[in-house]
Amino acid sequence: MAKVVPRPELDAWQRLYIGEIFKGLLTTLSHAARSLSDPAHFPTLQYPEQRPDIPRDYRARHRLMKRADGSPRCVACYMCSTACPARCIHIVAEESPDKHIEKRPARFEIDLLLCVFCGYCVEACPCDAIRMDTKQAVIVGDSRASFVLTKEQLLDWDPKDYPPDDVQSQKAPGGLLHEQALQELRSGTGH
Amino acid sequence: MAELITITVDDRPVHVPPRIPLIEALRHWAKVETPAFCYHPDLSVAGNCRICLVEVIGPRGAAFGIACHMQTAPGLAVRTQVSSERVRWARRGVMEALLVNHPLDCPICDKAGECTLQEHYMTQGRHESRLPDAAGKQYKGGPDHRFVDTKGQERGGKRIDLGPTIVLDQERCIVCTRCVRFMDEVAKDSQLAIAGRGDHAYITTFPGQPLDHPYDLCTTDICPVGALTGKHFRFQQRVWNLQRVESIDPSDALGANLYIEYTPERVWRLMPRRNPEVNKSWISNRTRLLYRELAINRLTAARLQGRDAPLAEGLAAARAALAAAARVALVASGHCTLEDNAALLALAERLGAKASVFSGSWLPLGRPDGIALSGDPVANRAGLRLLGLADNLDELVRRADEFDAVVILHHDLWAADPAKAARLARIPQRIVLAPWLESSVRQATIALGIRAWAEVRGTMVNCQQRIQVLQACPVLPDPELEPAWRVLAELGGLSWTSELEAFRFAAQRAPVLAGLSYRSIGPYGRLLPQPAAAGVA
Numbered sequence A: 001m002a003k004v005v006p007r008p009e010l011d012a013w014q015r016l017y018i019g020e021i022f023k024g025l026l027t028t029l030s031h032a033a034r035s036l037s038d039p040a041h042f043p044t045l046q047y048p049e050q051r052p053d054i055p056r057d058y059r060a061r062h063r064l065m066k067r068a069d070g071s072p073r074c075v076a077c078y079m080c081s082t083a084c085p086a087r088c089i090h091i092v093a094e095e096s097p098d099k100h101i102e103k104r105p106a107r108f109e110i111d112l113l114l115c116v117f118c119g120y121c122v123e124a125c126p127c128d129a130i131r132m133d134t135k136q137a138v139i140v141g142d143s144r145a146s147f148v149l150t151k152e153q154l155l156d157w158d159p160k161d162y163p164p165d166d167v168q169s170q171k172a173p174g175g176l177l178h179e180q181a182l183q184e185l186r187s188g189t190g191h
Numbered sequence B: 001m002a003e004l005i006t007i008t009v010d011d012r013p014v015h016v017p018p019r020i021p022l023i024e025a026l027r028h029w030a031k032v033e034t035p036a037f038c039y040h041p042d043l044s045v046a047g048n049c050r051i052c053l054v055e056v057i058g059p060r061g062a063a064f065g066i067a068c069h070m071q072t073a074p075g076l077a078v079r080t081q082v083s084s085e086r087v088r089w090a091r092r093g094v095m096e097a098l099l100v101n102h103p104l105d106c107p108i109c110d111k112a113g114e115c116t117l118q119e120h121y122m123t124q125g126r127h128e129s130r131l132p133d134a135a136g137k138q139y140k141g142g143p144d145h146r147f148v149d150t151k152g153q154e155r156g157g158k159r160i161d162l163g164p165t166i167v168l169d170q171e172r173c174i175v176c177t178r179c180v181r182f183m184d185e186v187a188k189d190s191q192l193a194i195a196g197r198g199d200h201a202y203i204t205t206f207p208g209q210p211l212d213h214p215y216d217l218c219t220t221d222i223c224p225v226g227a228l229t230g231k232h233f234r235f236q237q238r239v240w241n242l243q244r245v246e247s248i249d250p251s252d253a254l255g256a257n258l259y260i261e262y263t264p265e266r267v268w269r270l271m272p273r274r275n276p277e278v279n280k281s282w283i284s285n286r287t288r289l290l291y292r293e294l295a296i297n298r299l300t301a302a303r304l305q306g307r308d309a310p311l312a313e314g315l316a317a318a319r320a321a322l323a324a325a326a327r328v329a330l331v332a333s334g335h336c337t338l339e340d341n342a343a344l345l346a347l348a349e350r351l352g353a354k355a356s357v358f359s360g361s362w363l364p365l366g367r368p369d370g371i372a373l374s375g376d377p378v379a380n381r382a383g384l385r386l387l388g389l390a391d392n393l394d395e396l397v398r399r400a401d402e403f404d405a406v407v408i409l410h411h412d413l414w415a416a417d418p419a420k421a422a423r424l425a426r427i428p429q430r431i432v433l434a435p436w437l438e439s440s441v442r443q444a445t446i447a448l449g450i451r452a453w454a455e456v457r458g459t460m461v462n463c464q465q466r467i468q469v470l471q472a473c474p475v476l477p478d479p480e481l482e483p484a485w486r487v488l489a490e491l492g493g494l495s496w497t498s499e500l501e502a503f504r505f506a507a508q509r510a511p512v513l514a515g516l517s518y519r520s521i522g523p524y525g526r527l528l529p530q531p532a533a534a535g536v537a
Helices: A012-016 A018-037 A079-083 A120-124 A151-155 A176-187 B022-029 B085-099 B116-124 B178-186 B218-222 B285-295 B311-324 B338-354 B381-386 B393-398 B418-424 B439-443 B484-491 B499-509
Strands: A089-095 A103-111 B005-009 B012-016 B053-058 B061-066 B077-079 B138-141 B146-148 B166-168 B192-195 B202-205 B228-230 B243-248 B257-262 B267-272 B302-304 B307-309 B328-331 B355-358 B405-409 B429-434 B446-449 B458-461 B466-470
Touching: A012 A018, A079 A089, A079 A120, A103 A151, B005 B022, B012 B022, B053 B085, B061 B085, B085 B116, B178 B192, B178 B218, B218 B228, B218 B267, B243 B466, B257 B285, B267 B285, B302 B311, B307 B311, B311 B405, B311 B429, B311 B446, B311 B484, B328 B338, B328 B393, B338 B355, B338 B381, B338 B405, B338 B458, B338 B484, B338 B499, B355 B393, B381 B458, B393 B418, B405 B484, B418 B439, B429 B439, B429 B484, B458 B499, B484 B499
Parallel strands: B005 B077, B328 B355, B328 B405, B405 B429, B429 B446
Antiparallel strands: A089 A103, B005 B012, B053 B061, B053 B077, B138 B146, B166 B228, B192 B202, B243 B257, B257 B267, B302 B307, B302 B446, B458 B466
């Protein structure tokens, strides 16, 4: 249902308009004066020389997490593409040559022009293989094809850019956790 | 049908046929959803999964009994999960036991989305595990893909190559024995067996023997979990992305009922559609893999003297050729629907006295295998007979010199019998309508692309005289392609806009079709009266 917003009643002075213009200018000037006296808290940025500090949980460009050996952690289960409301994730699955892993993506593509950056893919992923913590909020391309991220582009990130994190990537099944759990099971601590 | 008897389900009387499995009575007569893993309507009763249990009220009070093995009898009184908390409790227990060694790999399991275990877990599973966290669910890996079960014992294999078509995952298997019973009872070739006892039991083939049978992919359909997966569909697509339409097997005169499962991009698989009167729940591997041909080797435009041309140009050339010809032969096809052949007859009617219609096939007849193939590769042979067309292709060969033009509707004539077909090359104008780049297309002067069986709506009559409907799957190799009936109608100058008009024309030629509609034929087909003189194919 539409909500009716009542217009404020204007008195004669306000309807004259001239005074209100100067009131507005006064606001602008007061901001300018405050910024000049305290440049550290300048409310605007000199973009693009200066970039805003994007928080880590900002939903930015995606990346694919890796296993210890650098292969994608993704198991090509299609949960992200199923959850995706924009249908921008295209996966082609294949049999993995790794004996510990059954399925892996042969292709994993995200069309950033279709993506609405809702983060449902991250929520849906059962093995934390996709994250949106790259802080890359600005995405530039010169053709439609250049906005389609391939698996290789999604895997192309440097661990140095991310905070150290125990669950970061190295403990996915097929990695260390697997062996550890097996040992626990054999030694009887788990049973 | 035998007279109905009255049984009591959840304290209400239900009328059911006598001596049918109680589970069928519950599902179809009492409308009580009853889970089952080992029970299958087209297989014998094994009664090993225990999930269908209900409370039977007898002289000694209520006792659990399995609904699949119990038969309906007068006075039978049962309580199901609807009214009995004890049934719900017991089923949760059964489900927990079934899930003890079942891996939690639904996200990468091809069965997820159509998995019976998954479905019933959602309705009556114990959603919190009582197992220690570290127990089970560990994939060992290694050359034989062994896994570690809940007891910590290493066993089985997660990627066992059973044969040319199927991969087995023994960790997912719940040993319901449906596949074993299928091979024993339907395929009648016992290639699968249970080995081991208790929680060591597993499905396997005989040592050194592969699972290799023309129907072995049916085991992947009836597998209630993702233990058996077909290599043709393994990891290809998630089932919840698929839409489906009802169709029938176009390569055999039995017309096994099937679903075409597709996404807007392509057709991914064909699945059997249960029809107790035709193919039960089975389709052959050959039928199942027909979908692969839909996207390859297609004739998507016209060909004039071997040169590719737009369809409109081909159509104009064909119309001119027909107008110029003094005598025209038209060859009806049992690989096409009744509607397509009706359009051919309508074209013949338009051409008047200069047209002669022939039909038939040179493809060799096989033998029925008793499951889902009749052995006759001409799917709509009975439909041609219904339209009053005789099997007189040889007569066309004999009289080839009489004709100036021939219109061949989807026949691979030059591949079926090159010697006889070679005589057809004497006819100067050979107009071929074909969905694929088949041998006739190479021999044609004018070839026109048409839609294939999966892409048209129409009807075929199978060898039991059962008329069955094919629904159109909207995935086309080229959006310009038209069904054969429309191309033929345009050649004849008819302004048919729907296949129903073609069907009505067919009903004029075959009065038994009068009054039928696609809806009244229904998903299971409709048996037409048997023709008086014709033998059964």
